[in-house]
Amino acid sequence: xxxxxxxxxxxxLLVSATAIVPPGHQGLPHQTPTDITHPTPDNAVIVDTANxxxxxxxxxxxTPPNAAVAPTLVTAVDGTITNTTVADVASTxxxxxxxxxxxxxxxxxxxxxxxxxxxxxxxxxxxxAAGQHDASIQGTAYLTYTVVNNxxxxxxxxxxxxxxxxxxxxxxxxxxxxxxxxxxxxxxKSNLKCAAYGDLHTAAEKLNFGGQASxxxxxxxxxxxxxxxxxxxxxxxxxxxxxxxxxxxxxxxPTGGANNAPGYMGFSFIDKYDVDACALLCxxxxxxxxxxxxxYFNIWxxxxxxxxxxxxxxxxxxxxxxxxxxxxxxxxxVVTLSRGYARKSALIDGGFEGYTACDDFCLTESYANxxxxxPSGGTFDASIFFFQAYAHTGHGSAxxxxxxxxxxEAGSLTPAQPLQTDKGANYVVQCFMSSAxxxxxxxxxxxxxxxxxxxxxxxxxxFTEYAFVQASVVATGSDKLVFxxxxxxxxxxxxxxxxxxx
Ligand SMILES: *[C@@H]1O[C@H](CO)[C@@H](O)[C@H](O)[C@H]1NC(C)=O
Ligand SMILES: *[C@@H]1O[C@H](CO)[C@@H](O)[C@H](O)[C@H]1NC(C)=O
Ligand SMILES: *[C@@H]1O[C@H](CO)[C@@H](O)[C@H](O)[C@H]1NC(C)=O
Numbered sequence: 371x372x373x374x375x376x377x378x379x380x381x382x383l384l385v386s387a388t389a390i391v392p393p394g395h396q397g398l399p400h401q402t403p404t405d406i407t408h409p410t411p412d413n414a415v416i417v418d419t420a421n422x423x424x425x426x427x428x429x430x431x432x433t434p435p436n437a438a439v440a441p442t443l444v445t446a447v448d449g450t451i452t453n454t455t456v457a458d459v460a461s462t463x464x465x466x467x468x469x470x471x472x473x474x475x476x477x478x479x480x481x482x483x484x485x486x487x488x489x490x491x492x493x494x495x496x497x498x499a500a501g502q503h504d505a506s507i508q509g510t511a512y513l514t515y516t517v518v519n520n521x522x523x524x525x526x527x528x529x530x531x532x533x534x535x536x537x538x539x540x541x542x543x544x545x546x547x548x549x550x551x552x553x554x555x556x557x558x559k560s561n562l563k564c565a566a567y568g569d570l571h572t573a574a575e576k577l578n579f580g581g582q583a584s585x586x587x588x589x590x591x592x593x594x595x596x597x598x599x600x601x602x603x604x605x606x607x608x609x610x611x612x613x614x615x616x617x618x619x620x621x622x623x624p625t626g627g628a629n630n631a632p633g634y635m636g637f638s639f640i641d642k643y644d645v646d647a648c649a650l651l652c653x654x655x656x657x658x659x660x661x662x663x664x665x666y667f668n669i670w671x672x673x674x675x676x677x678x679x680x681x682x683x684x685x686x687x688x689x690x691x692x693x694x695x696x697x698x699x700x701x702x703x704v705v706t707l708s709r710g711y712a713r714k715s716a717l718i719d720g721g722f723e724g725y726t727a728c729d730d731f732c733l734t735e736s737y738a739n740x741x742x743x744x745p746s747g748g749t750f751d752a753s754i755f756f757f758q759a760y761a762h763t764g765h766g767s768a769x770x771x772x773x774x775x776x777x778x779e780a781g782s783l784t785p786a787q788p789l790q791t792d793k794g795a796n797y798v799v800q801c802f803m804s805s806a807x808x809x810x811x812x813x814x815x816x817x818x819x820x821x822x823x824x825x826x827x828x829x830x831x832x833f834t835e836y837a838f839v840q841a842s843v844v845a846t847g848s849d850k851l852v853f854x855x856x857x858x859x860x861x862x863x864x865x866x867x868x869x870x871x872x
Contacts, residue, residue: 394773408632429515460654497600511568520562528564544601615649622692623709631686648683661687705821721869722766752781762865770858791845818855
């Protein structure tokens with residue numbers, strides 16, 4: 371029984387609501403017309419930034435061999451040069467567990483080994499004759515180096531070692547003279563360096579001539595400078611196809627075209643071709659107020675004047691495909707190895723586009739993908755609409771609150787099947803919700819709860835036009851998602867829901 375005051379408030383609301391034509395009768399949506407132009411990449415900024423980054427390296431003179439491969443670095447974010455880890459960039463917009471950062475590159479005697487051996491290393495370029503000064507590669511995607519037994523020019527020893535380094539597709543073999551640490555300090559007592567790279571390089575990139583003072587100064591004697599001889603390059607005949615990152619699916623690639631697609635959120639440059647790093651950047655990208663979370667990324671390599679220069683991750687809130695992968699480069703910059711990956715949603719038909727019983731206006735309590743339920747005595751307290759004017763995008767949306775304004779009960783909306791998830795993994799539920807239909811005064815009482823296996827994990831309250839709502843959850847492997855709310859004439863529309871693994 372409502373208290374007398376509550377009853378009066380309700381009565382007043384009903385009176386003021388009498389003028390409102392309910393959604394079930396195709397009433398007017400109280401909504402600012404969405405005139406959103408979905409942004410596309412600013413390719414000039416990308417090219418400009420590619421001309422500024424310098425992520426080409428050679429093994430340092432003063433670092434011991436066999437150092438662990440450093441985590442992938444982010445060298446630019448949206449046109450600003452940076453030098454930071456993927457974890458740091460991803461957690462700036464969303465605080466995430468750092469230990470989840472996958473290590474694609476690094477020592478991997480497992481599947482990486484099998485893959486590397488499937489490829490065939492070929493000589494890419496020869497070293498100069500033994501007596502001449504040569505130069506080592508100064509290139510992108512440097513991983514780490516070792517020294518191999520220098521009794522012979524031991525290319526095989528280098529290739530064998532490379533096959534134990536995940537992501538190694540190219541090695542540069544060379545002697546480095548006058549390096550005091552190699553000659554006297556490091557245990558290997560070898561000056562035959564073997565540098566591993568995650569990208570293929572050519573003789574045009576022999577740019578490290580040594581010339582560093584490594585020996586200690588003794589009295590007034592001239593310190594001999596380092597120099598390099600017999601620098602040869604060995605690479606796989608083609609780059610290894612990367613494993614698809616967890617939570618994603620390959621949409622296209624590799625091709626020579628980057629996406630020029632709508633829903634662009636921005637880009638990062640990374641220091642090697644690391645699809646896992648792009649996935650983490652996409653997961654941690656934050657949200658676009660109109661478009662929601664990152665739903666897709668496009669990774670590609672920028673080759674400038676024939677030389678690998680940087681690796682781009684472009685992020686989108688709309689899933690793109692090969693039809694828009696038409697940016698082949700600009701001037702000396704050529705797009706290579708472009709691949710698109712879509713983020714998988716554990717939620718089937720979260721945009722309610724699967725309800726297609728009409729082509730203009732219709733509604734239902736349930737269809738193949740979603741089930742709306744009313745409490746006993748309630749009518750259409752949760753429903754699904756085909757009507758473009760009510761949708762955030764497309765033509766489908768769901769409604770909580772009696773669609774014809776018959777009762778004031780809260781409805782429940784749930785997917786027809788439990789969500790197939792990875793047990794124990796973290797997910798995020800993302801939706802757009804609009805509690806605006808009856809205007810600010812009435813909709814001030816709006817309230818929708820997101821229930822995950824019966825527990826409230828988030829929701830929305832108060833008057834709002836379509837706005838992004840999200841909740842973090844932990845999966846059990848088969849999960850029940852329910853949206854509960856509405857109390858006509860307090861209605862809430864729901865659209866464009868995703869359940870992403872993070
Ligand atoms: C980037 O950071 C790493 C680690 O902090 C450092 O070793 C390196 O010198 C930095 N590079 C640039 C270009 O600042
Ligand atoms: C092998 O490397 C060691 C250490 O740098 C050096 O002293 C020696 O001369 C090298 N031997 C050959 C054959 O180059
Ligand atoms: C170096 O020092 C020695 C003795 O201290 C001296 O005899 C010699 O002339 C010096 N050489 C040069 C090039 O200064």
